[in-house]
Amino acid sequence: GESVGLHLPTLSVQEGDNSIINCAYSNSASDYFIWYKQESGKGPQFIIDIRSNMDKRQGQRVTVLLNKTVKHLSLQIAATQPGDSAVYFCAENEGTNAGKSTFGDGTTLTVKP
Amino acid sequence: KAGVTQTPRYLIKTRGQQVTLSCSPISGHRSVSWYQQTPGQGLQFLFEYFSETQRNKGNFPGRFSGRQFSNSRSEMNVSTLELGDSALYLCASSFDRAGTEAFFGQGTRLTVV
Numbered sequence: 001g002e003s004v005g006l007h008l009p010t011l012s013v014q015e016g017d018n019s020i021i022n023c024a025y026s027n028s029a030s031d032y033f034i035w036y037k038q039e040s041g042k043g044p045q046f047i048i049d050i051r052s053n054m055d056k057r058q059g060q061r062v063t064v065l066l067n068k069t070v071k072h073l074s075l076q077i078a079a080t081q082p083g084d085s086a087v088y089f090c091a092e093n094e095g096t097n098a099g100k101s102t103f104g105d106g107t108t109l110t111v112k113p
Numbered sequence: 114k115a116g117v118t119q120t121p122r123y124l125i126k127t128r129g130q131q132v133t134l135s136c137s138p139i140s141g142h143r144s145v146s147w148y149q150q151t152p153g154q155g156l157q158f159l160f161e162y163f164s165e166t167q168r169n170k171g172n173f174p175g176r177f178s179g180r181q182f183s184n185s186r187s188e189m190n191v192s193t194l195e196l197g198d199s200a201l202y203l204c205a206s207s208f209d210r211a212g213t214e215a216f217f218g219q220g221t222r223l224t225v226v
Contacts (some may be wrong), residue, residue: 043217100169103156
């Protein structure tokens with residue numbers, strides 16, 4: 001079946017560095033992509049999203065890049081802080097609402113002070 | 114405004130029993146989705162309800178069912194519990210407008226013994 005995969009299960013960075021988390025997806029019909037952050041004991045929290053008609057979107061300290069040609073998605077976090085330590089999931093949706101998302105396996109980001 | 118509320122937060126059940134979990138979405142959200150999260154399988158889509166109708170369904174056995182009420186509150190039921198049903202069950206609600214993300218509750222931690 002279709003799946004959304006992440007390249008690395010763990011990522012460790014120094015505080016202040018930039019982080020890049022990658023995700024590969026295989027459903028060419030996916031229209032809408034979301035990055036979520038999940039902290040221990042909490043549900044996933046929305047970070048940023050992007051629709052398939054865009055290739056880049058910026059938020060506060062975060063940027064999502066979408067390469068539809070190779071079905072690749074990345075999340076860039078600028079000036080990573082200890083509070084950014086969490087598990088990050090990419091999710092893809094066929095259609096433009098988020099009612100049925102297929103999630104990747106997650107990347108655990110650890111920020112060292 | 115209030116977020117997505119899931120009750121109970123924790124639950125311990127015995128094999129063979131059944132369980133009902135509840136989710137109250139954000140006010141105004143009509144789409145409610147359920148996910149199962151386990152260390153081995155990650156976040157897996159169970160089903161989505163919209164206006165009291167199941168709109169999407171994942172690949173789970175018939176022991177997993179749900180429903181949505183006229184006020185958009187949703188319940189999911191698992192019958193004949195198995196040890197492998199131990200997981201964090203997450204509910205997400207969304208406004209169901211194109212390009213809008215889902216908001217997750219904190220989940221119900223179900224342990225089957």
